[in-house]
Amino acid sequence: MKEQEILDFASTEPNWEETLDWIISEEGIDPWDIDLIELSNAFSKFVSKWQKFNFTVPARIVIIMAILLRIKVELLMWEERDQKKPNEVDIQELDIDVSDIPQLDAPKKRKPVRKATAEELIEAFRKAFETQERREKRKSRKERRVREAMPIDGQTEDIEERIERLYRRVDGILENMKEGKTTFSDLLPEWNRVEIIKNFSPLLSLNQDGRIVAEQEECFDDILVKMGDIDG
Amino acid sequence: MADKTEPLIESALFISSSPLSVRRLKGLTNAEREEVKKSLESIRKKFSDGSHGIELCETTEGYELRVKPEYLEEVSHLTPYSDLSRGQLKVLALVAFKGPIRQSDIAKIIGNRAYSYIKDLEKRELIRTEKHKRTKKLEITNNFKSYFGIEERQDLEEKLEETLGGNIFDRLMEDG
Numbered sequence: 512m513k514e515q516e517i518l519d520f521a522s523t524e525p526n527w528e529e530t531l532d533w534i535i536s537e538e539g540i541d542p543w544d545i546d547l548i549e550l551s552n553a554f555s556k557f558v559s560k561w562q563k564f565n566f567t568v569p570a571r572i573v574i575i576m577a578i579l580l581r582i583k584v585e586l587l588m589w590e591e592r593d594q595k596k597p598n599e600v601d602i603q604e605l606d607i608d609v610s611d612i613p614q615l616d617a618p619k620k621r622k623p624v625r626k627a628t629a630e631e632l633i634e635a636f637r638k639a640f641e642t643q644e645r646r647e648k649r650k651s652r653k654e655r656r657v658r659e660a661m662p663i664d665g666q667t668e669d670i671e672e673r674i675e676r677l678y679r680r681v682d683g684i685l686e687n688m689k690e691g692k693t694t695f696s697d698l699l700p701e702w703n704r705v706e707i708i709k710n711f712s713p714l715l716s717l718n719q720d721g722r723i724v725a726e727q728e729e730c731f732d733d734i735l736v737k738m739g740d741i742d743g
Numbered sequence: 744m745a746d747k748t749e750p751l752i753e754s755a756l757f758i759s760s761s762p763l764s765v766r767r768l769k770g771l772t773n774a775e776r777e778e779v780k781k782s783l784e785s786i787r788k789k790f791s792d793g794s795h796g797i798e799l800c801e802t803t804e805g806y807e808l809r810v811k812p813e814y815l816e817e818v819s820h821l822t823p824y825s826d827l828s829r830g831q832l833k834v835l836a837l838v839a840f841k842g843p844i845r846q847s848d849i850a851k852i853i854g855n856r857a858y859s860y861i862k863d864l865e866k867r868e869l870i871r872t873e874k875h876k877r878t879k880k881l882e883i884t885n886n887f888k889s890y891f892g893i894e895e896r897q898d899l900e901e902k903l904e905e906t907l908g909g910n911i912f913d914r915l916m917e918d919g
Contacts, residue, residue, distance in 0.1 A: 621757060621758045621759075621760065622760045622824060623760075623821075623822040623824065624760045624761070624822070624824045624825070624826050625809070625810060625815065625818075625819055625822050625824065625825060625826065626809060626810070626812075626815060626825070626826060626827075626890060626891075627825045627826065627827045627832055627835075627891075628815055628816060628819050628891075629891050629892075629893070629899060629902055630816070630906070631825065631832060632832060632835065632836050632839060632891065632899070633836070633902065633903050633906050633907070635829065635832035635833045635835070635836040636833075636836035636837065636839070636840050636903065637907065638829075638833060639833040639836055639837055639852055639853065640852075642833070642852060642853070643851075643852040646852070
């Protein structure tokens with residue numbers, strides 16, 4: 512189903528321009544032939560399955576659908592304008608028996624499809640490399656942004672050490688608490704992006720090992736943390 | 744009355760934008776399989792003559808009329824419709840110039856859509872795949888050579904160098 516393919520493509524490609532380019536030029540799909548109802552149904556299924564906080568993909572798809580809708584509307588308006596010709600003659604008034612008029616069949620023309628040429632193959636090769644270079648640049652830009660967002664103060668930290676530190680903190684807090692549970696936010700010295708990232712993987716690791724039990728009752732709620740069955 | 748089978752097959756091949764199988768032509772003409780085959784052979788002979796610019800080709804999907812490779816370059820600009828999509832052509836180009844190449848390397852460059860392009864090209868016998876560890880190795884076939892009207896892969900590389908110039912050619916042909 513091409514609508515599903517469009518959705519899959521739009522959710523992996525970085526921008527809506529590339530998606531539209533892919534729809535029209537690479538896949539040769541006629542933009543007037545895309546069922547927008549199917550596309551929006553597939554989109555709502557996709558969004559309900561996702562349950563992740565990322566507006567980039569839905570926004571991109573909304574733009575794509577809006578552009579496709581505009582293309583269709585323009586075509587319909589053009590057809591309507593064409594139909595409303597001035598001085599149109601009502602055939603009923605002419606008193607002509609239309610059954611006498613022989614039906615005209617326009618000669619069928621073939622859509623000439625040809626083989627690709629060696630020049631096109633060479634051009635495709637050059638473009639493939641351009642695509643690769645673009646992807647690599649995009650990747651390094653992303654990595655740079657991550658590095659900038661998470662300065663490591665010029666030194667690396669042992670993940671094992673970070674896990675043990677978090678475990679000691681959980682143990683220390685719960686020792687003095689009657690309910691025997693705390694929250695992830697209480698474990699952090701400060702609630703900011705760097706601290707969350709630094710402590711989230713150790714939390715998952717401790718949970719995986721059974722040393723703590725981490726639970727989240729609702730999406731985006733704070734994570735409840737209890738001591739696990741496994742000590743040490 | 745003259746037999747209509749051959750002209751009917753000829754007109755079907757002319758108007759169709761995709762290859763037609765013997766079974767489809769048989770259904771169209773209500774002729775026996777042998778008769779269809781005989782007509783196809785007669786059409787092939789007629790167009791193989793040097794006075795024609797088109798020829799009858801048998802592909803994995805059936806028969807089709809195509810412009811002969813020697814005239815294609817001069818007339819290809821007259822139609823924008825190629826029988827290979829831009830994505831398929833990119834994959835084919837990588838296999839042609841970098842092959843044997845791993846399927847996973849192509850997917851890294853083209854993205855996940857590469858897998859369906861590879862399947863299409865393999866179905867058309869323009870490339871062949873061979874299992875290689877956890878991925879596949881891709882190479883061009885003899886069918887690829889006849890499609891582009893070349894004898895050897897080297898002919899294509901020479902054309903590539905000629906078109907792009909030495910520096911770009913060297914950069915693109917570097918390993919990795």
